[in-house]
Amino acid sequence: MAIADSSAAPGSTEHGVRRRDFIHIVSGGFVAAGAAAAAWPFISQMNPAADTRALSTVEVDLAPVASGQAIKVMWQGKPVFVRNRPEAEVKAMRAVSLSELRDPQKDEDRVQAGHDNWLVTLGVCTHLGCVPLGAAQGEPKGEYGGYFCPCHGSHYDASGRIRKGPAPKNLEVPTYAFKTPTAIVIG
Numbered sequence: 092m093a094i095a096d097s098s099a100a101p102g103s104t105e106h107g108v109r110r111r112d113f114i115h116i117v118s119g120g121f122v123a124a125g126a127a128a129a130a131w132p133f134i135s136q137m138n139p140a141a142d143t144r145a146l147s148t149v150e151v152d153l154a155p156v157a158s159g160q161a162i163k164v165m166w167q168g169k170p171v172f173v174r175n176r177p178e179a180e181v182k183a184m185r186a187v188s189l190s191e192l193r194d195p196q197k198d199e200d201r202v203q204a205g206h207d208n209w210l211v212t213l214g215v216c217t218h219l220g221c222v223p224l225g226a227a228q229g230e231p232k233g234e235y236g237g238y239f240c241p242c243h244g245s246h247y248d249a250s251g252r253i254r255k256g257p258a259p260k261n262l263e264v265p266t267y268a269f270k271t272p273t274a275i276v277i278g
């Protein structure tokens with residue numbers, strides 16, 4: 092490069108160097124722009140799509156769930172039990188002493204104030220993750236009137252609290268909110 096530059100006129104060499112520099116700078120600029128353009132689809136793919144965001148929550152119409160019934164809905168690939176508890180069942184759950192519980196938690200802390208009859212829990216046993224029975228009509232509810240996990244015999248009460256069997260924890264209460272008095276949004 093030094094030989095070529097010394098054979099040319101000073102002005103043209105200087106101009107040539109500048110032009111090569113310019114070409115390098117410009118081509119470098121194109122590389123950077125090209126890399127940015129190539130990266131955009133990948134960056135764009137990292138943003139959750141609108142349909143993915145919609146799947147992160149699920150709205151549940153409570154109107155068809157009669158007192159004493161429960162339903163199972165799917166949320167983020169997991170079953171969720173939504174139970175409409177009769178008043179007597181709520182009272183019975185609130186009369187349970189915390190000292191009787193393996194994972195002590197008040198019923199009041201597992202439901203939302205003003206919607207005390209609605210119990211919303213994950214339908215995932217806290218032992219090894221089986222789906223307990225008791226949400227569908229005719230299924231066994233276990234010895235404590237809530238849910239029964241047939242895999243290894245865990246019994247949950249009508250507050251979803253573990254009462255007997257190998258499960259260590261209460262059924263998890265997911266994040267949810269009442270959108271109207273008869274509709275909740277889970278997630």
Ligand code: FES
Nearest residue numbers: 216218219240243
């Ligand atoms: S997975 Fe439910 S008792 Fe074992």
